[in-house]
Amino acid sequence: MSFWEYANPVKFMRLSDVALxxxxxxxxxxxxVGVIWGLTTPEDYKQGSTVKxxxxxxxxAMMAINIWVMMLVASLIWIIRRHHVxxxxxxxxxxxxxxxxxxALATGAIWGQPMxxxxxxxxxxxxxxxxxxxxxxxxIALWSAVENPDNAADLTGVLCLVGxxxxxxxxxxxxxxxxxxxxxxxLSLKAGERMSPVYKYPLYLCMxxxxxxxxxxxxxxxxxxxxxxxxxxxxxxxxxS
Amino acid sequence: MTALLLRDLRLxxxxxxxxxxxxxxxxxxxxxxxxxxxxxxxxxxxxxxxILWVGALLACLLSLDRIFALDxxxxxxxxxxxxxxPMEGTVLVKAAAHxxxxxxPLVAAxxxxxxxxxxxxxxxxxxxxxLLIGTPALSMLGAFGAALTVGLRRGGLLLSLxxxxxxxxxxxxxxxxxxxxxxxxxxxTPLAFLTAITLAVxxxxxxxxxxxxRVNLR
Numbered sequence: 001m002s003f004w005e006y007a008n009p010v011k012f013m014r015l016s017d018v019a020l021x022x023x024x025x026x027x028x029x030x031x032x033v034g035v036i037w038g039l040t041t042p043e044d045y046k047q048g049s050t051v052k053x054x055x056x057x058x059x060x061a062m063m064a065i066n067i068w069v070m071m072l073v074a075s076l077i078w079i080i081r082r083h084h085v086x087x088x089x090x091x092x093x094x095x096x097x098x099x100x101x102x103x104a105l106a107t108g109a110i111w112g113q114p115m116x117x118x119x120x121x122x123x124x125x126x127x128x129x130x131x132x133x134x135x136x137x138x139x140i141a142l143w144s145a146v147e148n149p150d151n152a153a154d155l156t157g158v159l160c161l162v163g164x165x166x167x168x169x170x171x172x173x174x175x176x177x178x179x180x181x182x183x184x185x186x187l188s189l190k191a192g193e194r195m196s197p198v199y200k201y202p203l204y205l206c207m208x209x210x211x212x213x214x215x216x217x218x219x220x221x222x223x224x225x226x227x228x229x230x231x232x233x234x235x236x237x238x239x240x241s
Numbered sequence: 242m243t244a245l246l247l248r249d250l251r252l253x254x255x256x257x258x259x260x261x262x263x264x265x266x267x268x269x270x271x272x273x274x275x276x277x278x279x280x281x282x283x284x285x286x287x288x289x290x291x292i293l294w295v296g297a298l299l300a301c302l303l304s305l306d307r308i309f310a311l312d313x314x315x316x317x318x319x320x321x322x323x324x325x326x327p328m329e330g331t332v333l334v335k336a337a338a339h340x341x342x343x344x345x346p347l348v349a350a351x352x353x354x355x356x357x358x359x360x361x362x363x364x365x366x367x368x369x370x371x372l373l374i375g376t377p378a379l380s381m382l383g384a385f386g387a388a389l390t391v392g393l394r395r396g397g398l399l400l401s402l403x404x405x406x407x408x409x410x411x412x413x414x415x416x417x418x419x420x421x422x423x424x425x426x427x428x429x430t431p432l433a434f435l436t437a438i439t440l441a442v443x444x445x446x447x448x449x450x451x452x453x454x455r456v457n458l459r
Contacts, residue, residue: 131406131409134402134405134406135406137402138399138402138403138406141399141402141403142389142390142399142403145390145393145395145396145399146392146393151392151456151457151459154452154453154456155389155453155456155457158389158449158452158453158456159389159403161449162385162407162446162449163406163407166406166407166409166410167406169410169438170406170409170410170413173409173410173413173414173434174409174413176413176414176417176431176434177413177417
């Protein structure tokens with residue numbers, strides 16, 4: 001029994017059919033508990049109630065980056081091993097990632113207005129997220145522009161590889177260009193946690209909820225893509241005969 | 242390779258439009274900016290490094306789709322693909338031809354445009370140097386974008402969407418070199434970064450662009 005067996009669309013469909021309701025249920029549960037818990041936390045002594053935006057902002061930002069990494073891995077699997085499910089999963093993940101980036105930018109702006117006194121600042125973190133959003137847009141646009149699905153998967157795969165390098169490069173280049181206003185990471189494996197447990201645990205739950213939400217959306221969208229591919233094949237057969 | 246380069250250059254010069262167009266666009270941009278921000282020398286000098294670099298970038302972008310499109314249409318790209326020269330070499334030569342026809346004239350004319358925008362005299366040398374080092378990367382990344390979109394009917398707009406985010410690091414370090422040079426600060430550090438990016442792009446991107454071209458020629 002190998003992991004690669006699920007590269008078979010039929011096996012993938014069967015497994016995801018069973019798993020999907022559980023993932024959706026778990027996502028709904030963790031997300032609702034996490035968000036409600038987050039909203040009922042006490043107000044921060046400095047930030048007041050605006051601190052609660054964090055429970056959407058941080059998980060969305062985390063997912064925005066991780067979805068791109070997932071697309072990179074999926075593209076690599078497609079380019080190296082030519083598994084169609086992998087390419088379709090990368091395609092399905094991109095719009096979710098773009099929306100996550102947008103959520104992170106929008107909640108950041110809503111938080112930044114009362115806290116920093118500005119909706120937008122050309123801060124390295126903010127700027128690199130905007131650039132990441134542009135990369136997502138380009139990736140989605142290239143998928144929709146190329147007609148042959150295999151060519152589209154190849155071209156977007158190459159774009160994803162090159163884009164990853166440049167997104168990372170831009171991330172550090174903007175550091176050079178402007179000093180930051182955004183705070184550093186409060187949760188880090190290396191430096192330890194610098195956050196009160198009152199906020200920490202609901203935040204962890206929200207992160208888990210966002211991850212499960214992404215997983216659910218990814219499964220639904222990949223299944224849609226596989227079905228769309230199947231209908232296209234059926235129509236093509238119908239037209240030929 | 243030399244034959245291909247000469248052929249591309251000859252085509253660019255004789256077909257017209259491609260050669261001087263980028264330069265004319267750059268001139269128009271530098272004329273329009275003062276209308277937009279006002280004729281005060283101080284303001285212009287402040288934004289000149291950024292405007293000049295953004296202008297160079299956009300002028301470069303204008304002619305990108307011509308890198309492969311013409312050869313794609315008349316089928317000579319298929320012949321080039323079957324030629325003994327590896328695809329990576331073809332891409333490199335195409336990008337070099339694009340750079341010689343658009344990047345190099347921009348570099349040569351940049352001091353004049355710098356004068357138009359009141360660029361401080363101390364920054365002129367840095368402007369030429371940073372453009373000279375940075376524009377090959379623009380052409381190479383552009384060739385990658387052109388290779389991705391060569392088979393598409395409405396590739397032009399998509400090409401800019403794909404290529405412009407890739408230009409961000411080059412733009413940052415290029416404009417920063419000119420700004421620091423103009424302010425009398427240490428401009429070697431951004432220039433070194435710019436050089437590193439250009440060299441890495443020239444070394445690695447031909448493979449990505451060739452892979453994209455092979456897919457499109459399938």
